[in-house]
Amino acid sequence: MPKKMKLIALTIALIILxxxxxxxxxxxxxxxxxxxxxxxxxxxxxxVGDSITAASEYPSDLQIMLGDNYTVGNFGVVGSTVSLNxxxxxxxxxxxQNAEDFEPDIVVIMLGxxxxxxGLHQYNDNFEDxxxxxxxxxQQLDSKPNICIANSPPIFSNNTDLSPSxxxxxxxxxxxxxxxxxxxxxxxxxxxxxxxxxxxxxGVHPNSQGAVLIATQVYDAINSQNx
Numbered sequence: 001m002p003k004k005m006k007l008i009a010l011t012i013a014l015i016i017l018x019x020x021x022x023x024x025x026x027x028x029x030x031x032x033x034x035x036x037x038x039x040x041x042x043x044x045x046x047x048v049g050d051s052i053t054a055a056s057e058y059p060s061d062l063q064i065m066l067g068d069n070y071t072v073g074n075f076g077v078v079g080s081t082v083s084l085n086x087x088x089x090x091x092x093x094x095x096x097q098n099a100e101d102f103e104p105d106i107v108v109i110m111l112g113x114x115x116x117x118x119g120l121h122q123y124n125d126n127f128e129d130x131x132x133x134x135x136x137x138x139q140q141l142d143s144k145p146n147i148c149i150a151n152s153p154p155i156f157s158n159n160t161d162l163s164p165s166x167x168x169x170x171x172x173x174x175x176x177x178x179x180x181x182x183x184x185x186x187x188x189x190x191x192x193x194x195x196x197x198x199x200x201x202x203g204v205h206p207n208s209q210g211a212v213l214i215a216t217q218v219y220d221a222i223n224s225q226n227x
Contacts, residue, residue, distance in 0.1 A: 042071040045222070046104035046145070048090070050114050051078040052153065052214075056206045061215035066222065075099035081114045084130045085123040088114070091134055103143040106225075108218050109134070110150035110189065112175050113204065116167045117160075124170065128178045135182060148221050149179040150187035153210070154194060156203035187221045189214055 045066070047059040054076025063072040075098055080090040090096055090111060099107070111131075115124060135147055151172050155164040172190055179186040192213055193199060199210035206214060 041069045043069060043106065044102055044104045044143070045070055045072045045106045045108065046099045046102050047072060047074050047076065047108050047110075047218075048096075048099055049076040049108075049110040049150075050080045050090075051076065052113060052205060053110055054078050056214070057208060057211040058206065058214040058218070061212050062218055065215055065219045073099070073102050073104070075102070079114060080111065081120065082111045082127055082131045082134065083115050083120055083123045084133070085126070086114070086120050089130075091137070100138065100141060103141065104138070104145045105143055106148065106222060107138045107145045108148045108150055108187070108221075109138075110152060110187075110214075112171045113152040113155070113162070113167070116152075116155065116162050116171050118163065118166075119161070121166065121170075124174070127171070127174045128181075131175070131178045132182065135178075135184065146185070146225060147182075148185045148187055148218070149175060150214075150218065151175045151190045153189050153192075153200060153204075153206065153214075154197075156197045156200055159202075160204070162204065185221055185225070187217050189217055192217050 045062070047053050047062070053059065053074060055078060059072050059074040063070065066072065075095045077088070077090055077093045077095045079088045080093055081088060083089060084091065114120070115127060135149075138145055138147055152167065152175075155162050155167050176186055193210070196210070196213065197203070199206055199213055201207040201210075
């Protein structure tokens with residue numbers, strides 16, 4: 001082979017060998033500069049619930065416990081229910097949409113106390129189905145949040161038609177059954193309060209000590225996800 005032809009052939013061979021490596025290197029560089037992984041911080045925590053969430057300090061206490069790498073949002077609605085047949089279903093409230101727009105990474109749902117009202121017992125055959133609908137809506141978000149279900153605190157003496165026994169024997173078991181069926185983490189707020197009636201200022205709603213107790217239970221649950 002003439003010397004000139006050999007040089008041309010060698011040059012072509014080098015181009016064939018080096019070009020894919022160069023393209024691979026540029027591709028990797030661009031990938032490193034333009035990561036597609038989702039935002040890690042701040043981690044958004046949506047606290048969903050009724051007045052036990054809306055009117056207590058537990059979300060604020062949770063924010064302090066979790067620190068600056070987290071943003072905790074309070075999306076509680078006073079008087080709201082799991083039941084879609086009540087006078088105030090949580091899913092019909094503006095705060096539900098706000099919670100979804102928050103694009104949470106973690107959702108903590110604590111509902112069921114108002115479903116214990118005697119006027120709503122007739123609808124509780126659908127309690128788990130309605131709870132499933134609520135959870136599934138959050139699961140369909142682009143943020144793909146982890147969902148935690150917190151059962152309600154016990155009900156002690158109060159001036160309402162809330163029934164301590166109905167909560168313990170119907171609402172709490174249905175809540176925990178739903179969490180089990182959907183493979184969701186359960187936060188046992190009920191038993192955390194069992195010996196702390198003094199942490200509920202009216203037998204239903206937490207005082208400052210009760211808020212800290214709830215926040216601690218939620219904090220421990222979130223930390224267990226990261227361990």
